[in-house]
Amino acid sequence: MIRIPLSYNSINTSALCSILEQYQGVHHNQIIQDFEDQLAKEVGAAYAVAVNSGTAAIHLALLVLGVKPNDLVIAPTFTYVATINPVFYVGANPVLIDSEQDTWNMHPELLEKALEELSNLKKLPKAIVIVHTYGTPASITEILKMADRFGVPVIEDAAESLGATYKGKSVGTFGKLGIFSFNNNKSVTGFGGGAIVTNNEELAKRVRFLASQARENFPYYEHQKVGFNYSMNPLAAAYSMSQLLDLKKFTNKRKDIFKHYRQLFPPDFSAQREFADVRSSRWLSTFLLPEGNDGVSVVSRLKEVGIETRPLWKPMHRQPLCCDCKAYLNGFSDDFFQRGICLPSGNDLDTKTQDEVFFSTIGLVVRGY
Ligand SMILES: Cc1ncc(COP(=O)(O)O)c(C=O)c1O
Structure with a gap:
């Protein structure tokens, strides 16, 4: 559940x-x-x-x-x-x-x-x-x-x-x-x-x-x-x-959620970058797990303990739907799909729950899954 x-x-x-x-x-x-x-x-x-x-x-x-x-x-x-x-x-x-x-x-x-x-x-x-x-x-x-x-x-x-x-x-x-x-x-x-x-x-x-x-x-x-x-x-x-009417409140909340995860996870968990003059709304807090990890497996293991996460998008050029599409590729989207994970980010999430998500995720990455 x-x-x-x-x-x-x-x-x-x-x-x-x-x-x-x-x-x-x-x-x-x-x-x-x-x-x-x-x-x-x-x-x-x-x-x-x-x-x-x-x-x-x-x-x-x-x-x-x-x-x-x-x-x-x-x-x-x-x-x-x-x-x-x-x-x-x-x-x-x-x-x-x-x-x-x-x-x-x-x-x-x-x-x-x-x-x-x-x-x-x-x-x-x-x-x-x-x-x-x-x-x-x-x-x-x-x-x-x-x-x-x-x-x-x-x-x-x-x-x-x-x-x-x-x-x-x-x-x-x-x-x-x-x-x-x-x-x-x-x-x-x-x-x-x-x-x-x-x-x-x-x-x-x-x-x-x-x-x-x-x-x-x-x-x-x-x-x-x-x-x-x-x-x-x-x-x-x-x-x-x-x-x-509450757009600012919700956006700030999701940004705070991202900030808290960012502080918890070590730097080899990388996230989307905001350049100067750019403000992400951090709809979902998303990270790439360190090299060698598998996002889909981590998502499955977290589900077993009741934490809903998601892999990052499987790129369209890997979808049978798009098998005939011309594509200009550099390998990054494949890597995002391999290592990426979307973490719980709802408007009502509290930091204690985020801490639990962090400990469960880092535990899987460090001890294996
Ligand atoms: C990138 C992107 N485009 C389009 C849509 C489509 O929106 P809707 O679910 O309202 O049809 C979504 C849905 O989440 C999306 O993530």
């Missing part, structure tokens, strides 16, 4: 009820609109569109950028499958890029190599999706420079990193579009949900249109394009709204 979950947040029933009370007698869609305004303001974007998952948000972002069957889309190999699945939904082919050793995110030089080669082949990708993994921002300046040089739009998959900043600005606001997730295990949750943010009015309008069954602006139901039922539900919007 799991005693110490990976990313549990207690349910704040009174915060939810107080939001719902405010909307008694008001059209339920108003809750969604107000959540969108709150989110846009919070991250400093002109527009936000709330949808029912981060995955749907990426799907819509690709569609409004005009990605079509057989197009190429560049994405990191070191990510959760939800970054890649929408590329397949639109019939496009992912081109996978390996990671930087420091941030674990997309390597700008490998991206450059891919763009140069694809440009020579006259097969430039229609979009680049970058991911700010586990709350730590990617090297946005370098990536945007490269994307601009080749004229390819960037989508920021910030599903895991609400609360993280890069040069003082929220992640998700640098690319043409950014996406967030409010699923169950995020520090700000709606028990499911996602959002797209953008500064481009036209793109925001198209996202909203496609997310609500592509209903044309007629006095009756007129449909000329295929649409999706991707809008966020009002209850998820209400809970997300109540939780977003």
Whole structure:
């Protein structure tokens, strides 16, 4: 039985009820609109569109950028499958890029190599999706420079990193579009949900249109394009709204959790690096175990004593799903998967419980498993 979950947040029933009370007698869609305004303001974007998952948000972002069957889309190999699945939904082919050793995110030089080669082949990708993994921002300046040089739009998959900043600005606001997730295990949750943010009015309008069954602006139901039922539900919007009010508190808490683990674990347990002007939200506290260790085995052994941890993402180029994808590799994502582990990081975790996680983990690493 799991005693110490990976990313549990207690349910704040009174915060939810107080939001719902405010909307008694008001059209339920108003809750969604107000959540969108709150989110846009919070991250400093002109527009936000709330949808029912981060995955749907990426799907819509690709569609409004005009990605079509057989197009190429560049994405990191070191990510959760939800970054890649929408590329397949639109019939496009992912081109996978390996990671930087420091941030674990997309390597700008490998991206450059891919763009140069694809440009020579006259097969430039229609979009680049970058991911700010586990709350730590990617090297946005370098990536945007490269994307601009080749004229390819960037989508920021910030599903895991609400609360993280890069040069003082929220992640998700640098690319043409950014996406967030409010699923169950995020520090700000709606028990499911996602959002797209953008500064481009036209793109925001198209996202909203496609997310609500592509209903044309007629006095009756007129449909000329295929649409999706991707809008966020009002209850998820209400809970997300109540939780977003505490974004700073939750982000600080997760940063403190990381700091405490960092103090406990010796330096040969390495973590994602924050460069100057970069603030990770430390959604999950993640570490690479010392050389020679096996993350998957440690995760299994910790489960036996009721501690829920997870291996780091198995890179996409190792997934049968992506066996036909072109990939630009340097070996780092393989190493992250081999040695990596996500530790319990929920909003309610206390330091005593963290100490127990530390002693159980270090015991396995030192004594063997
Ligand atoms: C990197 C990344 N992208 C996209 C998603 C998709 O979000 P959702 O679960 O809301 O569909 C997730 C989910 O956690 C994620 O980790």
